[in-house]
Amino acid sequence: MNPSENEPTAIQNLLSVRDLRIAFSGRECVHGISFDLAHGETLGLVGESGSGKSATSLGLLRLLPPSASVGGSIAFAPTGKEPEDLLHLSEEAMRRHRSRSIAMIFQEPMTALNPVMKIGQQIAEALLAHAPRTSRREVRERVLEAMREVALPDPERRIDDYPHQFSGGQRQRIVIAMALINKPRLLIADEPTTALDVTVQAQIIALLKRLRAEHNLSMLFISHDLTVVSQVADRVAVMQHGAIVEQGSATQIFTHPQHAYTRSLLASAPSMTTPRDRPLATV
Numbered sequence: 001m002n003p004s005e006n007e008p009t010a011i012q013n014l015l016s017v018r019d020l021r022i023a024f025s026g027r028e029c030v031h032g033i034s035f036d037l038a039h040g041e042t043l044g045l046v047g048e049s050g051s052g053k054s055a056t057s058l059g060l061l062r063l064l065p066p067s068a069s070v071g072g073s074i075a076f077a078p079t080g081k082e083p084e085d086l087l088h089l090s091e092e093a094m095r096r097h098r099s100r101s102i103a104m105i106f107q108e109p110m111t112a113l114n115p116v117m118k119i120g121q122q123i124a125e126a127l128l129a130h131a132p133r134t135s136r137r138e139v140r141e142r143v144l145e146a147m148r149e150v151a152l153p154d155p156e157r158r159i160d161d162y163p164h165q166f167s168g169g170q171r172q173r174i175v176i177a178m179a180l181i182n183k184p185r186l187l188i189a190d191e192p193t194t195a196l197d198v199t200v201q202a203q204i205i206a207l208l209k210r211l212r213a214e215h216n217l218s219m220l221f222i223s224h225d226l227t228v229v230s231q232v233a234d235r236v237a238v239m240q241h242g243a244i245v246e247q248g249s250a251t252q253i254f255t256h257p258q259h260a261y262t263r264s265l266l267a268s269a270p271s272m273t274t275p276r277d278r279p280l281a282t283v
């Protein structure tokens with residue numbers, strides 16, 4: 001790893017994580033990791049199961065259980081704002097960030113959806129959490145617009161349907177609509193396509209890439225699957241046993257991996273080593 005990766009940079013990043021440490025009941029599982037996320041950039045965080053990826057993402061949002069202790073600093077600086085250390089914000093300020101400037105989507109959309117609530121109502125709730133005084137009429141407009149934006153079919157007819165009436169891929173689209181309705185600056189996507197079959201996976205990745213460009217979103221894209229990460233990330237950080245063992249541009253990581261663990265991950269992602277997939281170097 002380039003040692004300068006750990007130094008604060010002159011250009012202000014949206015997110016600068018320094019020496020992040022996470023322990024559960026005194027047992028440390030994230031051992032002082034540092035990374036940056038520039039405005040509009042996507043960082044892929046890869047590593048095998050148990051390497052600390054989810055603990056890291058939940059730690060950024062301060063959503064870890066009370067048994068967890070978190071140290072280090074997480075400077076968050078939306079455009080035009082002074083950086084704030086998320087670890088030192090009040091719970092109230094943190095809640096505001098979660099409903100507005102930082103959104104998160106997970107592997108299993110049903111964990112974010114209420115099975116007995118109409119999807120239009122759920123998307124509306126996400127909007128109202130941040131903008132409670134929005135008129136009924138505008139809420140409906142914004143919900144329909146959000147459904148169209150994520151290409152859910154036939155929004156006017158489907159707005160009153162329940163989650164079980166949609167496919168897995170469509171449910172993930174609903175969750176993405178909820179995540180983006182308040183126009184966040186940062187989207188944390190934790191294995192967002194892992195539960196989907198390969199075709200649907202590709203569609204969701206294409207959707208995230210389109211929305212990222214349209215909203216100038218920064219994205220922390222977490223996955224155990226390097227093939228998926230290669231399709232979306234500008235830069236990649238490789239995690240093993242709670243530490244970042246290598247980070248760099250996607251091109252660098254996929255074409256000249258330095259660390260033995262990165263090389264082994266690449267070797268176990270066979271589709272990435274075929275010449276057909278080489279254009280990934282341009283992501």
Ligand SMILES: Nc1ncnc2c1ncn2[C@@H]1O[C@H](COP(=O)(O)OP(=O)(O)OP(=O)(O)O)[C@@H](O)[C@H]1O
Pocket residue numbers: 024029047048049050051052053054055056065067224
């Ligand atoms: N709530 C918790 N209580 C105790 N230990 C935890 C908790 N959450 C995670 N851990 C431990 O922290 C370590 C990192 O887990 P984490 O879920 O972050 O890994 P991961 O890379 O996201 O893997 P996966 O993709 O399987 O979730 C593991 O050893 C795990 O057992």
